[in-house]
Amino acid sequence: MSHKQRSLFLTLAHRVGSLKNSLDVLSKHKVNLTKIESKPARHSNKVFNFIVDVDEDVSSEQIERALSELKRTDSVQEVQLLGGKSIPWFPRKLSDIDYFSSQTLEAGAELQSDHPGFTDHEYRGRRTLIAEIAKSYKIGEPIPKVKYTEKEIGTWSVIYKELTKLYPTYACEQYNYIFPLLVQNCGYSENNIPQLEDVSKFLQDVTGFRLRPVSGLLSARDFLNGLAFRVFHSTQYIRHHSVPFYTPEPDVVHELLGHAPLFADSDFADFSQQIGLASLGASEEDIEKLVRLYWYTVEFGVCVQNDKEGIPRTKAYGAGLLSSFGELKYSIDGIDEKTGQKPEYRQFDPEIACKYSYPITTYQPIYYVATSFDNMKEQMRKFASTKLDRPFALRYNPYTLSVDVLDSEDKLLTLTGTIQSNIDTLKFALEKIRQNKGLSFEYTSNNNKNEFESQ
Template sequence: MTRIESRPAKGHNMNYSFFIDFEGKSGQHKVNDLMADLEKNCLDVMVLNDKKVPWFPRKINELDRSVANILDAGTDLESDHPGFSDQEYRRRRNMFAEIAQNYRQGDPIPRLDYTQDEIKTWGVIYKRMKEMWKQHACDEFNYIIPLLESNCGYAEDNIPQQEDISNFLKECTGFTLRPVGGLLSSRDFLNGLAFRVFFSTQYIRHHSMPLYTPEPDICHELMGHAPMFADPDFADFSHEVGLASLGASDEEIERLATCYWFSVEFGITKQRGEYKAYGAGLLSSFGEMEYACAANRPAGSDMPEYRPWDPFSACKQKYPITTYQPVYYVADSLVRICRFTVDLLVY
């Protein structure tokens, strides 16, 4: 058996429907015996389909296998990358990738000595974003940032250590961080959330262009993602998405990942009549946060489209990855976004 799930049965008070995935095929002797036994004890038994369930981690230490399948090693920079010709920067990227590769689940996250260039780059972004958060970040985020500053060393002149943040998040919601050397597949990334593990890069963008990065870096991870994992409602939502991804089909993974994009990466909620960001792609980008949330449009005349949060619409919406989003989905609250996962999977 690879999966079992229960939910209240529609139209049958006090009864439950059970959905079970197991290795076997209709017509096999053991499967026929199993069906006969179930029919003796259940109101109805139905085979939905015969499909091969993709591999998924069953124990948290099996995430080591997921991390071995990175799509982008984080060291093979494109020729237009700001750090392409900087040998010292490339050496540092190789070092971060090696640390992530050697890490094993449950070990303390190694503490890193960041260079002055790296700290300065972090500081430029942190100072700029802190001003923006006060205006355009959601209440939950702004409640957590001072706690991270006092407990984990978040500051303009200091890059916090992931081990300290991981321990803080674990006390708050049970989530932890895990180093990763590059980009993971949507399946592997979402599978980690099922164990309340967030895969986080440790490298930082090149110091020559502190306000630009062609890939997620530690600024995106620690300024955008990590704070929200201290919020119980947000953490529960991410956990539910992760659980739904275990053993899911490729089509289901695509739907979940797309909804995650429009919520955890670029989600907006409305508080006191104003658009407030809770998605990491906004919380770590002053330009797009202003574009998405500022009422007086200082970002220019271009206007995005705002839609009410609807996972069935969001899961089919196409999106760009190199430009500002033309469409944002606006949630009434972080509590409500947590309630769609099961229905979305059977959609």
């Protein structure tokens, strides 16, 4: 009986006999192979990866028995059944991100000839100096602080003053709630460029998201992979002072005024991580879909929220809007004052939005409107689980800051136990709420101890 071609992805300890031991297990269970391909592990020199194609006549039962034994073999660190599809490498734990964070495509210290700062040697020198911080950084370390020049702070100040005038009217309510907290805790002001370290620590305390410095643009896959671990790659350099309201690439203004605030909102943080998790091991076709969804939401998303009178209003939450004076007004007012151009507004549906390309040098002709971050998060979760072609399921482990590939019964049983524990906690909390109905409690601090006081 013929079966669909399948492959095994093996991660083996880099020592003598590891491959032979694995092949012996496959031979024992009569799993015939048609091809063996070795791949050096991108994230470590202590392991080696192999992709082995299985003969189409080998039964699923034979493969399952072999997999079960391989997972108990000391030299086998991980094994996946790929269903005949070769999947791209992807990070399994937080520290793996360091591997690709220095592999930028462009920008950083290198500038194109049409860049506003191309002929400014002083500016280019600053870009080179700041880019070196990102190149030597390792995840988990304190992010080195940049001593910004008066000229750089002046550029920030011009943008900051103009944008903060618009936020109360044009930005979503979550942004307007969080922004004063960044002023209070992270040094946001017109005369100070916040440091990534201060903002990152604040975000970690609130939602577990963190910032990681990067010297330039990453590939789409690498950038999205970082989001899976609640890591946002952020530049530290600032745009050229000659055109403060324009930048051809992301800079610290875009990162800290556009992106960072909403990573402090739990629903938005969850949504961003959902896109990241969907990108792990995804095909190039699916990465393109996810990039479009990221663009139409995290970068240029708008939503509908009621104003104080209960009237629905369109508000901006996308970083590309919140860091752009002109497009922020255009996206919400619905017209370009200079050209008369009007955008189209469509209800956000990931299955539809992922099919449409977008311009990167002009205002967006289409904005996708979300009803809420929570609903958007659920839409993304459903889309990732039903519309993407990935032959395995993943689970993020917040305790180890790693992802688990759910490819065995043991892992599913462990997950079931975790879910049951959470359900038990939920039931217990609900019982306590019912028992204490009519009572209110507040925390008081006494000698660094938290105590309940019944009111």
